[in-house]
Amino acid sequence: xxxxxxxxESLLELEPPLLVALDxxxxxxxIVRDPDSARIPAATLSNLEALARGPGVELALISGRALSxxxxxxxxxxxxxxxxxxxxxxxxxxxxxPRELTPERREALDLFQHWVETRAQxxxxxxxxxxxxxxxxxxxxxxxxxxxxxxxxxxxxxxNLGLYVRHGKALREAEAVHHDKGSALEEIFKxxxxxxxxxxGDDLTDFPAIEFATLHGVGxxxxxxEQRGGPPASAALLRSVDEMAQLLGQLxxxxxx
Numbered sequence: 441x442x443x444x445x446x447x448x449e450s451l452l453e454l455e456p457p458l459l460v461a462l463d464x465x466x467x468x469x470x471i472v473r474d475p476d477s478a479r480i481p482a483a484t485l486s487n488l489e490a491l492a493r494g495p496g497v498e499l500a501l502i503s504g505r506a507l508s509x510x511x512x513x514x515x516x517x518x519x520x521x522x523x524x525x526x527x528x529x530x531x532x533x534x535x536x537x538p539r540e541l542t543p544e545r546r547e548a549l550d551l552f553q554h555w556v557e558t559r560a561q562x563x564x565x566x567x568x569x570x571x572x573x574x575x576x577x578x579x580x581x582x583x584x585x586x587x588x589x590x591x592x593x594x595x596x597x598x599x600n601l602g603l604y605v606r607h608g609k610a611l612r613e614a615e616a617v618h619h620d621k622g623s624a625l626e627e628i629f630k631x632x633x634x635x636x637x638x639x640x641g642d643d644l645t646d647f648p649a650i651e652f653a654t655l656h657g658v659g660x661x662x663x664x665x666e667q668r669g670g671p672p673a674s675a676a677l678l679r680s681v682d683e684m685a686q687l688l689g690q691l692x693x694x695x696x697x
Contacts, residue, residue, distance in 0.1 A: 444683060447660070447676055448690045451638050454657050456496035459634035460691070461520075461625055461649070463641035464503040466609070467662045468688070469513065470681050473578040475505075475564060480513050484685050487692040492518045494695040498632040502526070502621050504608070504645060506568040507536060520632060524568050525606065525645060526624030527617065531631060539569060545616040548601040552614045555597050560590050570616045577610040608645050609666045622648025629656065640684060650675050 441449070451458065462468055468488075469480045480488075492499040500520035503510050507523045507530075522529045528536055541549070553572055556565050566573040574594050580587035591612050598605045598614035606613040621641070629637055629652075639646075639653035640660040653659035654674040661671030662678045671677065678684050 444678075444686050444690060447658075448687060448694060450676075451658060451691060452694060454636035454638070456636070457498055457632070457634045458496060458657070459498045459500060459629055459632055459637040460491055461500040461502055461628065461637060461639040461653070462684075463621070463639075463643070463646050463649075463662075464501055464505065464510065464513065466642035466664060466666075467640050467646075467681065467684055471577075471609070471664065471666065473564075473581070475509070475566065475575060476512075478513065481685065484688060485514060485516070487685075487688040488514070488516055488519075490692040490696045491688070492516055494692070497695060498628075498634050500625075500628050500632075502624055502628075502639070502641075502649060504573070504606075504613070506566070509566070520628045522621065522624035522628060524571060524619065525613075525615075526619035526621050526627075527568075527570055527615075529624050529627050529631075541570060541616050545570075548603055549614065549616045551601055552594075552598060552603060555593075559593065562586075563590060566613075571606075571613055573606075573611060573613040575611050580610050606645060608643050609664075620648045621646055622652045625649040625652050640678065647672055 468484050469478050472478050491497050502522040504525045505523055510523055518532045560574055564575040576587040576590055594612040595605055604615040604618040636657040637653045638658045639649045641650055642662040650659035650672050659675050660678055661675040662684050
């Protein structure tokens with residue numbers, strides 16, 4: 441039996457209902473320089489649709505993206521979504537409720553935005569309701585020193601403003617309200633009524649969710665050339681986004697076949 445096949449068998453042995461929860465960028469969607477151009481391959485979307493309809497399965501996408509950004513990549517029905525690293529968790533069909541920052545938190549985020557728009561114009565900036573993310577992947581490929589300087593300045597300013605700093609691959613994110621994917625996965629696990637969980641991610645921001653999943657099923661780490669440091673010791677390893685796609689294809693075939 442192949443390594444992927446063995447992992448699929450281990451997932452099928454978990455107690456149903458099974459929550460299949462997935463990070464997006466770098467896990468089911470290949471990493472690209474411009475996050476706006478990222479796409480989930482059609483075959484993967486088809487397998488996700490099948491899993492969402494499968495008996496004894498709850499499907500969730502847990503992303504750092506804002507809801508509007510994720511909506512450009514998928515319009516799946518019947519799935520859970522956690523966006524902004526868990527800042528917003530939505531059940532299938534649930535509409536987001538308004539969220540307001542305190543004046544102090546809004547002022548701090550506005551000051552960080554001013555820095556972004558005066559010092560980091562060459563970075564890809566992702567604006568979210570309660571956070572601002574600075575992506576330097578495109579800069580890093582041409583001028584690594586410039587990219588490192590921007591990340592360092594973002595760290596220092598966010599901390600001085602009392603914002604929460606999130607580290608990711610070629611990324612710094614300043615958050616007015618702190619959340620993480622582990623707490624989001626736990627919320628979905630409890631609200632969905634799942635008995636076990638499989639979660640896969642590819643970055644430091646996914647570690648809390650991987651660790652939660654290993655306590656209630658299987659956590660997996662998707663490796664890449666951008667990987668910094670080792671994955672959680674308890675994680676199953678997938679070598680690439682392509683291997684993740686293979687796993688989803690086999691799992692969907694077994695569950696719906």
